[in-house]
Amino acid sequence: MKRFYILSAFFLALNHSFAQQGPSGVAGAQNSIVGKISGVIIDSLTKTPVDYAAVSLSAVKQTKSINGALADDKGAFKLEKVVPGKYRLTISFIGYNTKIIEPITTTNSKPDLNLGTIILVPSNKILQEVVVEGQANIIENKIDKLVYNAEKDVAISGGTAVDVLRKVPLLSVDYEGNVSLRGSSNIKVLINGKPSGTMAGNIADALKAIPADQIKNVEVITSPSAKYDAEGTSGIINIITKKNNLExxxxxxxxxxxxxxxxxxxxxxxxxxxxxxxxxxxxxxxxxxxxxxxxxxxxxxxxxxxxxxxxxxxxxxxxxxxxxxxxxxxxxxxxxxxxxxxxxxxxxxxxxxxxxxxxxxxxxxxxxxxxxxxxxxxxxxxxxxxxxxxxxxxxxxxxxxxxxxxxxxxxxxxxxxxxxxxxxxxxxxxxxxxxxxxxxxxxxxxxxxxxxxxxxxxxxxxxxxxxxxxxxxxxxxxxxxxxxxxxxxxxxxxxxxxxxxxxxxxxxxxxxxxxxxxxxxxxxxxxxxxxxxxxxxxxxxxxxxxxxxxxxxxxxxxxxxxxxxxxxxxxxxxxxxxxxxxxxxxxxxxxxxxxxxxxxxxxxxxxxxxxxxxxxxxxxxxxxxxxxxxxxxxxxxxxxxxxxxxxxxxxxxxxxxxxxxxxxxxxxxxxxxxxxxxxxxxxxxxxxxxxxxxxxxxxxxxxxxxxxxxxxxxxxxxxxxxxxxxxxxxxxxxxxxxxxxxxxxxxxxxxxxxxxxxxxxxxxxxxxxxxxxxxxxxxxxxxxxxxxxxxxxxxxxxxxxxxxxxxxxxxxxxxxxxxxxxxxxx
The missing domain is CATH 2.40.170.20 (TonB-dependent receptor, beta-barrel domain)
Incomplete structure (x- = not known):
């Protein structure tokens, strides 16, 4: 279902015209100065990016699109070649209430406008269906890592971290609990992005001490950047536990x-x-x-x-x-x-x-x-x-x-x-x-x-x-x-x-x-x-x-x-x-x-x-x-x-x-x-x-x-x-x-x-x-x-x-x- 939402948003964004003139009736519409409007779209509940949402720009109090874009997989969007003026910004994605920001203004002195974080609220009508369809998102493939969402898996409750890692793509776990990544046991295991003294000894036994129900997701990083420690010849496994900041x-x-x-x-x-x-x-x-x-x-x-x-x-x-x-x-x-x-x-x-x-x-x-x-x-x-x-x-x-x-x-x-x-x-x-x-x-x-x-x-x-x-x-x-x-x-x-x-x-x-x-x-x-x-x-x-x-x-x-x-x-x-x-x-x-x-x-x-x-x-x-x-x-x-x-x-x-x-x-x-x-x-x-x-x-x-x-x-x-x-x-x-x-x-x-x-x-x-x-x-x-x-x-x-x-x-x-x-x- 989520893939259908993404494809729908994609084709919606393709239908936007990318006119290079400003909105009619706005002072400065013929001005040669152009700028950009950018921002990041996130979910109001999870605070995670809403990827591939459709962003449309129109004149104030009008609905005809004159510019548009599609947010990337991190929820970020950028509208290029925007001339100074007053606009109406519309953000839509199936499963969410449409967000309208009006008016937004760019000027000759400040042609670039960063709207910062924009929050989309899930539609009440769609919300129950999204919960059911969430089972399809047990595996997420990101540009720098693969993520296994353990909390969405019905068959790990009552087990340990060893049982969880056995179901993660790219990993293999033997009968004693030894973990390898693409055939190599030379890995680094982190807990919430950090090392743990427990892992300093026998990692197989340490993993058996972590209840599966406490694990939120597992990240497998096969190509770590230089920001990470150089340790782990085959990659990094990061176990994220369930910790929320709820009001x-x-x-x-x-x-x-x-x-x-x-x-x-x-x-x-x-x-x-x-x-x-x-x-x-x-x-x-x-x-x-x-x-x-x-x-x-x-x-x-x-x-x-x-x-x-x-x-x-x-x-x-x-x-x-x-x-x-x-x-x-x-x-x-x-x-x-x-x-x-x-x-x-x-x-x-x-x-x-x-x-x-x-x-x-x-x-x-x-x-x-x-x-x-x-x-x-x-x-x-x-x-x-x-x-x-x-x-x-x-x-x-x-x-x-x-x-x-x-x-x-x-x-x-x-x-x-x-x-x-x-x-x-x-x-x-x-x-x-x-x-x-x-x-x-x-x-x-x-x-x-x-x-x-x-x-x-x-x-x-x-x-x-x-x-x-x-x-x-x-x-x-x-x-x-x-x-x-x-x-x-x-x-x-x-x-x-x-x-x-x-x-x-x-x-x-x-x-x-x-x-x-x-x-x-x-x-x-x-x-x-x-x-x-x-x-x-x-x-x-x-x-x-x-x-x-x-x-x-x-x-x-x-x-x-x-x-x-x-x-x-x-x-x-x-x-x-x-x-x-x-x-x-x-x-x-x-x-x-x-x-x-x-x-x-x-x-x-x-x-x-x-x-x-x-x-x-x-x-x-x-x-x-x-x-x-x-x-x-x-x-x-x-x-x-x-x-x-x-x-x-x-x-x-x-x-x-x-x-x-x-x-x-x-x-x-x-x-x-x-x-x-x-x-x-x-x-x-x-x-x-x-x-x-x-x-x-x-x-x-x-x-x-x-x-x-x-x-x-x-x-x-x-x-x-x-x-x-x-x-x-x-x-x-x-x-x-x-x-x-x-x-x-x-x-x-x-x-x-x-x-x-x-x-x-x-x-x-x-x-x-x-x-x-x-x-x-x-x-x-x-x-x-x-x-x-x-x-x-x-x-x-x-x-x-x-x-x-x-x-x-x-x-x-x-x-x-x-x-x-x-x-x-x-």
Missing amino acids: GISGSVNAGVGTRQNSGNINLNAKKGRLGLYANAGGYYSWPQTSIITFDRQNTNGDYNKQNGESTTERLATNGSIGADYDFNKYNSISSNLKVNWFQFSIDGFNDNKNSFGGIENAFKRMTDNKNKVISFDWNNDYSHKFKKEGQEITFAWQLSRSELNNDYNSFIDQRVRKEIGASDAINKESTFQLDYTHPFKGITLETGAKAIIRNIDNDSKVDSTDLSGGNRIPVPNRNFIYDYNQNVFAGYATLGFTVAKNYGIKGGARYEYTDIDGNDAGSGTFAPFKNNYGNFVPSIVISRTFKNFQTLKLSYNKRIQRPSVFYLNPFRNAADFYNQSEGNPRLSPEVSDNIELGYSRFIKTTVINASLYYRNTQNVIENVVKQIEIDGKTVSLTTFDNVGRNNSFGMNFFGSISPVKPLTLRGNFNVYTYDISLGQSSANLSGAENKTYFMYNAFLSGTYAFSKGFTFETFLITNSPRRTFQGKNPSFNMWNLGLKKELFDKKGSVGINVIDPFNNRKNFKSEITGDGFIQTNNFSIPFRSVGVNFSWRFGNLKVNQNNKRGVKNDDLKQGESSGGGMGGN
Whole structure:
């Protein structure tokens, strides 16, 4: 329906005559001086742009159009070659009440007139229909990003952020919750445009702590400009949570109960005059889930290690935030927000082990008890000053972040009289200062700014051997230390954006980032101290061309870097499983990539098409590395991280959406890309995999049908191919989901049911690694089928006040996956 509105407005604007004389009877009509009339059109309720509205100019008290234009996708319009005089301006768009501004005057001394923000009010007759048709706008394709409007999706209630990201075009999420963009896990995840201390550790577990009902939308930015931090070689994922500035008091309550997981959250907003207050709190709990594990490592010398066992995982998380915005006047405003996160998960289990070393066989049972906990907060403070010149603005932001990541384990083997107790307490502290300035010139917008990130990570690791009673603890040599890691990043940037010949848009810029690193072991001598510093020049450019019938062609290039986060750097060795240990690598270098993308998008009535071709060349690729080491005469598998080489990747992505009939919307996304890595010498010695180019893919299909009486049904299917690494492959993944929602309380509430994989009680996830002198395979069998019921209720009025985006945006760290070593452990 919205596409019909846009096309109608488009043809309406085409019917306007573009006369170059002034209105008849107006003094100065024959004057050779000409100017322009401009403005921005927004919706009165949502304060979002009304794109493609028709703007008509006529003489005062007349209706015959003498000039006209069509607003762009940001609601902006411009009437050119307007001679001085008095006019009547008419703005119309189907679904809104027609807006008439009369009189408006331009003079010889001031031929240009900027009307600023113009508000259109939705028509009461159309409003109810727009609410229903809003389901068709779950996906929005913008010039610089793709937006998934999660709040309009009926099938995500009661889940977590992982469930939401699985439905976002361009993204793929495996069974553990690891996220990748166009096949690359080198991404930066932001919350409301800002980093979060929660994401400094294991990103997959952090996402599981965010209730799906708290997410408003997800932005996928594949070609970030120089204004963004250079971090994230494949792009940026920005998760926007539900935070409103509503006049009066309003809010929402959401809750979900299921056979696998449970969640709930509440949002409260209050707005009085120039002061806005908001708060939210949420929680998540997953029922204990038992996985069946099989593991087999065969060495070329005849040694082997086989394991069969079970592990039970339980997760619990809470989060909350409180904040305030205050506008001193039209030009000055401040905001402050404090967000707190807490989550933990435990993994308890056993393995029946059978191994052979040097021809001597051994069998035993190993019991483990793992506990992981993260406590973090982010405190953001922002100040914004707008100048009298429209678009000119300066902002200053300061952010303080602190996260504490604790990893504790006990390991006991039934043939021994002693057990091992390990503990790692890592504290990540960050202070960020950011200054941004925007200045509009005639037809050109300049953005410039500077930023400093002061980051410190302290890791206190202790590993003891103790008798079964827990007393008489003896420190294990070389595994008790305090490691101090400092990383300071200083950056400056400038971008220019302008339009050429009306149909061409260009935005180019450059950013320079200087990184200074030092790490040292506080006295134990376990690790040698080191220092490292480097500078990166990061250019970017985007050229877009618009055509008739709402077609856009975009070509972009940017350079990106990916610094490893604490998840990759933490040297603590997790030896809960003696034969399969893991640790981080504090000497990792950042990844650097060059990215080129050619994209095409088009609206055809009720159809949306988005297609792109892309190329990515990445240096110093960071991957999991599995190698064998000798401990006490036994061959042990150690998983860590390393810069393994250079990867050249070509890819193609296609997304389409169509509504063949009014109540039905079908959507699909398909992404295929290559993995072709050139290994460094040290990595080549650790790999037994074939050196060739691999093709991988991820895809989804979904359908939504809006029935009468407030019922909506949705189903979607996800499938991902196995993901290659330089040593082997990680498991493939697929999932089928069905959801049904019924609106209640005059559309202020809803109740729904979600079913995941109704015909698969359990799923198997197999991986295979070929290394130097060994082949390793393992399989995880986990419960998968689930049924959940969810409820939501919204209260308060609908008078929305505009909320400017401000604040710190740290986009500079490679974030952790749930597989492999490092801090989280397994």
